[in-house]
Amino acid sequence: MTEAVIVVGAGYAGVIAANRIATGARDAARVTVINPRADFVERIRLHQYAVDSGSARIELRTLLDDRVRLVLGTVTKIDDGSVELADGARLPYDRLVYAVGSAGAVPVVPGPLFRLDDVDQAERTRTALAVLTGGTVTFVGGGLTGIEAAAEAAGARPDLRIRLISQGELAASLRPAERARMRASLRRQGVEVIEGQRVTAVTERAVITGTGSHPTDLAIWSGSFGVPELARRSGLPVDRAGRLIVDETLTSTGDRRIVGAGDAIAAPASVGFVRMSCQAALPLGRAAAGTVLARLRDRTPDPVTISYVLQCVSLGRSDGAVHAVGHDDRSRGVSFGGLAAAWVKERICRFTVRTMRGTIDRPSRAGATERIAA
Ligand SMILES: Cc1cc2nc3c(=O)[nH]c(=O)nc-3n(C[C@H](O)[C@H](O)[C@H](O)COP(=O)(O)OP(=O)(O)OC[C@H]3O[C@@H](n4cnc5c(N)ncnc54)[C@H](O)[C@@H]3O)c2cc1C
Known part of the structure; x- marks a missing residue:
């Protein structure tokens, strides 16, 4: 049987999750990503974009495996087995990945x-x-x-x-x-x-x-940043900030079909500290896919843990700071700065995009995008 998997949000977590589910499940799942725009937004470059020292948009289709269907739209409510979009359309799901990120x-x-x-x-x-x-x-x-x-x-x-x-x-x-x-x-x-x-x-x-x-x-x-109100509006368990509460397998505590990843989740301490960052969103997206794939194969998903190694900060284009951090994201007191640190930070920004492209097994053909009102 082929299950319908919907990924809400094509940020760092959503793209990784969608590609890994689509390539891992093959015929066992039909993966649909719903995102308001046809561009992937490199949020970590938005300050550069604002001051006109860099761009932050990449055509989303180029980051998605050909098996992933891309629907342009905004999910306004997650119901029992279907999602409602801003234009009133409904898409059914058997499983859903909640990856709406943060904003505000x-x-x-x-x-x-x-x-x-x-x-x-x-x-x-x-x-x-x-x-x-x-x-x-x-x-x-x-x-x-x-x-x-x-x-x-x-x-x-x-x-x-x-x-x-x-x-x-x-x-x-x-x-x-x-x-x-x-x-x-x-x-x-x-x-x-x-x-x-x-x-x-x-x-x-x-x-x-x-x-x-x-x-x-x-x-x-x-x-x-704040988080979107979608989980709260949909009656799913959320914390005070509105983040979807998940268990150690990233599964919503209110609905076993829903798995969360990225900035928009509140995870138990056993998962590790979830800093709002693409550093956490990428491994969480990968882990959310692991949970979905395990359930598609009738297996029990493994508990998830994430950890950190480095924290990299740009200080303009010619200075920066790289700090070694422990698994809890706390500085270990070993760091370096200057041009070398700025160079490392820039490489890491590029690496995040390369990491997402690395989860593509079959590159996309043009035109596989469906437009539903944003
Ligand atoms: C200026 C700036 C600098 C940053 N610098 C760093 C950094 O140096 N290092 C670092 O690790 N992190 C950094 N961050 C944080 C990082 O960008 C976020 O933590 C990261 O983007 C979170 O990834 P995500 O996949 O959870 O969500 P996002 O990247 O926010 O993606 C969520 C996606 O879901 C979509 N969406 C939302 N609601 C809906 C809906 N209802 N229906 C459909 N789609 C929806 C959004 O449009 C978006 O495309 C920075 C952020 C900013 C703004």
């Missing part, structure tokens, strides 16, 4: 805040930056994304004053010496770094923190 700003700060988290938002930011000459741009959020974005902007737009505001210490997950190196690099590149100030609101002309007002021409959110 958390916490939401009131006011005109530009964003980098998805391609439409990055496009809007890019347009606003393009018409700006000689002003100040403030990035709100001093984690790794904020650091990368501020440094990229400083390098690409020397005509602008770049500011980075962090609620706590910059890159709070790193060791003090590593943080100090990042601060020094940002300052060398002309980025004004403000730490320990929570942004409470943004106006057309300023970013407001608990202690004052910082004049700005553009404010860009570079803090944490």
Whole structure:
């Protein structure tokens, strides 16, 4: 019997999962990926895209095995055995992979805040930056994304004053010496770094923190991401953030037919720390496929564990930081920086795309995409 497997979302996790299920199951499954657009978005390059120092779109079909059917559309509800799309169409499933990723700003700060988290938002930011000459741009959020974005902007737009505001210490997950190196690099590149100030609101002309007002021409959110509401809206068990709760095999605790991967899941501690990252999304996508394939073969899926080895941060095009981390993603205190680190980071970005292409067994023919309303 051929089962219908639907993969919702063609990001890092969804593409890997779809290809591995399609190539592993052969005639036992018909795999359909549903995604709003015909491009794969390299989200890890959206800050580059926004400041016009790189592109972030790849034709999705070129990353999918020919056995995978691609449907363009947005899933609005997951029902018992079928999904509903934005245009009202319904597609049936026997098994489903939930891989909708993350987007949006958390916490939401009131006011005109530009964003980098998805391609439409990055496009809007890019347009606003393009018409700006000689002003100040403030990035709100001093984690790794904020650091990368501020440094990229400083390098690409020397005509602008770049500011980075962090609620706590910059890159709070790193060791003090590593943080100090990042601060020094940002300052060398002309980025004004403000730490320990929570942004409470943004106006057309300023970013407001608990202690004052910082004049700005553009404010860009570079803090944490939220997740889509789809699982919650579909009545599936979710955590407070709205992430699909899964067990140690990545199976939804509310429906055994549904398996989750990537940013949009909350996994038990036994799986390991799931940082919102393509570093976690790729192995999770692979593992989700393993669970689906095991069940298609009437086998019990193996428990999943993920771990980390390196954390790589770009600081513009000619500086960076590479930290050795333990399986729990915590720095082990061994690191290097400079041009070599920037080079490694760039190689890793390319490697993620190569990893996805590596799961293709039969390259796609043109035209195998179905359009349903996005
Ligand atoms: C500026 C920036 C820099 C980053 N830098 C790094 C980095 O250096 N290293 C790192 O590891 N991570 C980085 N990240 C984080 C990383 O991009 C994400 O963690 C990763 O993309 C998550 O992969 P995913 O497959 O779970 O989801 P995504 O890549 O977000 O893909 C989800 C897909 O699902 C689709 N989708 C959503 N809802 C629906 C729906 N209802 N119906 C159909 N399709 C839907 C989306 O359109 C999207 O195509 C960065 C993110 C940003 C924004």
